[in-house]
Amino acid sequence: MTGIETKQHIQQRYQEQLEQAVILASRHVKEGKVASYIPELAKSDPNHLSAAVVLMDGSVIAAGNTQTRFTLQSIAKLFSLAIALADHGCEYVFSRVGMEPTGDPFNSIMKLEAIKPHKPLNPMINAGAIVVCDMVKGNGCEERTERILSLLRKMTGNPEICVNHAVYLSEKNSANRNRALAYFMKDSGVLTGDVEDTLDFYFRHCSIEVNTQDVAWMASVLAADGAHPVTGERLIDERIAGICKTFMVTCGMYNASGEFAIQVGIPAKSGVAGGIMATVPMQMGIGVYSPGLDEKGNSLAGVKLLQELSNLWNLSIF
Template identity: 55%
Template sequence: MLVYNQEELVRFVEEAKQYARYGKVADYIPALGKADPNELSIAIYTPDGRVVDAGDVTVKVTLQSISKIIALALVLIDRGEDEVFHKVGMEPTDYPFHSIAKLEEKPAKPLNPMINAGALVVTSMIQGSSVSERLERLLAFVRRLAGNECISYSDEVARSEFETAFLNRSLCYFLKQHRIIDEDVEELMELYTKQCAIEMTCIDLARIGFVLALDGRDPHSSEPLMPLDVARICKTFMVTCGMYNSSGEFAIKVGIPAKSGVSGGILAAVPGRCGIGVFGPALDDKGNSLTGVKLLERLSKTYSLSIF
């Protein structure tokens, strides 16, 4: 079994931090603009139940787009592949994650569940009779995956996103016009912004990553938390679409199934080997953690973590 050296991990974090000056925090969401761009932390969840970490892993990070992969898993469990992929596609895109352009093509369904339009469709499929019931259903699933019953969401970040989500509202109305979603737009936006504002530590992220790495099984009890096929689909999307429209470059340089969020979080799953959680708020021009990607590049090369 591969043993990760904590002193080496601390050194990698310090080296990657040097790139923070080239990045920028996601200040278009006012609450996220308060983050310190020099922050960088990582946790690795290993098969023997150990967590090797570096940086301040007690800092909570909101999931943002990382939540897309978790919501997809839940909806696939509830509704099955046929229903989900009738409304959202499976193909990667070189367009930005918030683009509306591709929706104008026929059929108008989003290309994949990792762009905002596709994620909004997936969130609209979460079961429940109210926003609060659907959010609690998603939170319960997140808590099981992370093994942490205390996980909730940041009301400040959710409100900040809800008040500034003009482009996402535009995507919703376009999708509603084409009958891909059929619910009240403001209710969907409330659910989606609270979903994105679910917050946790890097250790929680790493634990969820390890569940995916183990094909959906609990790391301690081996209980299935999601079906193997659902875990497989999620990891495939993480490879092809998880790092926005630099997913191909990430696959070549790092080679680990991963999903990023504009808060600076990255959830990664090395099949059968470990789960990784990273937080570095300094973003590149694609919306990925600049320092986090540099850190994962170094980690992958040192420990030969690429799946390719």
Template identity: 55%
Template sequence: MNCETREELQLLIDECKKYTDGGEVADYIPALQKAKRSDLSISIYYPDGRGFSAGDCHQTMTLQSISKVLSLALALMDRGVDYVFSRVGQEPTGDPFNSIAKLETSKPSKPLNPMINAGALAVTHMIKGENVEERLNRLLAFIQEITQNDQIQVNEEVASSEFKTADLNRSLCYFLRQHHIIEENIEDLIDLYTKQCAIEVSCLDLAKIGCVLAMGGVEMSTQKQIIPHEIARICKTFMVTCGMYNASGEFAIKVGIPAKSGVSGGIMGAVPGKCGIGLYGPSLDEKGNSIAGVKLLEKLSKKYSLSMF
């Protein structure tokens, strides 16, 4: 990829802004309703430390489901591949991200993958620590190290809003506990999970996370292997197969890069060996993906030949 100027990105933003009219901001989490539907911004971050941003770059977002990639990486580092995947599957699903249906029909009753809510709850359960605060602080420190930004924190307003409206996730947890996938107090897990989802970042932070994954888990400015190479590979594979909810197949065809979206409007992309991409566009399509953000990535991928396929 060879995007060299902010102006090139701004032209793409200008082309795609019109698509924001075709979606809606997330409304089932009250705090997310405050987002401005017309916002659209993007950052690209390269291994040599160059970064370019365009659009409404002053806006921040909460990670929401993008956090599932990071909690998975940490859980795999804590517990190992065999332990994690004995409790969570590795297969895509065509169902919505918050569906309980497959849990009832699968034998054994374990979540199909870590990118749906049931799987993400099981993964967050595996993060080591004595209590919610210690586990959250470990995840925050992990994200701060990846982004080289020690100012990243939880948006308490969003976390509280999510906690109060998390009854479907509570239902998933109780089902999983009945089947011994989860073995902890459900309210503690929901507290941790909603705070995980409410970690607040910028587009540039997302691009830096994507860049570390793109470079096999190495943070290039420090040359530190923050995420083991094999775990980074696993995370990118899930991003390709499951990262864009039940639109992942179409996204792979049209864009062709590992990516993970969240209902706040964020998308984090990792172009293998090349760069990371962070995007914010809170107007969502019916699948829960940023409607203008996906269009923007389609144009970016086509213009710079980003597809890995």
């Protein structure tokens, strides 16, 4: 058997197992509820489930309609964090946002008010991500948005990645809780820039539109410690990529991160549009999409799918 045949055999096995895992997980799509507090997200098809995997040689396997587009939402928080860390370094960034997981919902204001100083516990909750957005350098919202778009286009090889304007406006017009968080932090001195400009960037970067294959390519770059797995181009500093993956384990699945770490065991970040980005260091990047969410705000069928893949392929890093 030649090397090429061996590679083809592995890809075929992965393809068949991915398709079977999607079929098994699809039984759970109706158990989740599509996010409705952002009105535009409520229009999503609750029956959708798709997944894509990028291996370290650049091979792509996919199941379901992987060209269906959705917005990153909280998955984007990893990449604004990566840019802020590159702009300022760890010491400064983590002087303004913490590194600890929280057992509270992602949009909670309770601990922010209770702890002193009033800095958010981590960059993956909304308050922390807003502070991170405040730290991304750029002359206004549009320049900062273009910086993150440029990074994601390089990671995915997709020059058409852009902001979904309808979702952006829907978020902006329904963001009372996020405005409360931002103005509280401005009053406390944690947020130093213009509140509305920072929020505008936050809404825009959450509204960047992708498909599962794009997400799998993003995850593959993190799996390769910040280098593009095919070209070898350094897109994210290795140390920063490691920090991002650590936050994915400790905080990436909101206040279900501990349970996910035990049941699935790989770094992952979810978003309330129904996407999940998961990375297996030096093995693969995974993108999953199903818009029906569980009570913690994670894609219910998406989590079931990742559990199945982790068991099939022995993916847990623990």
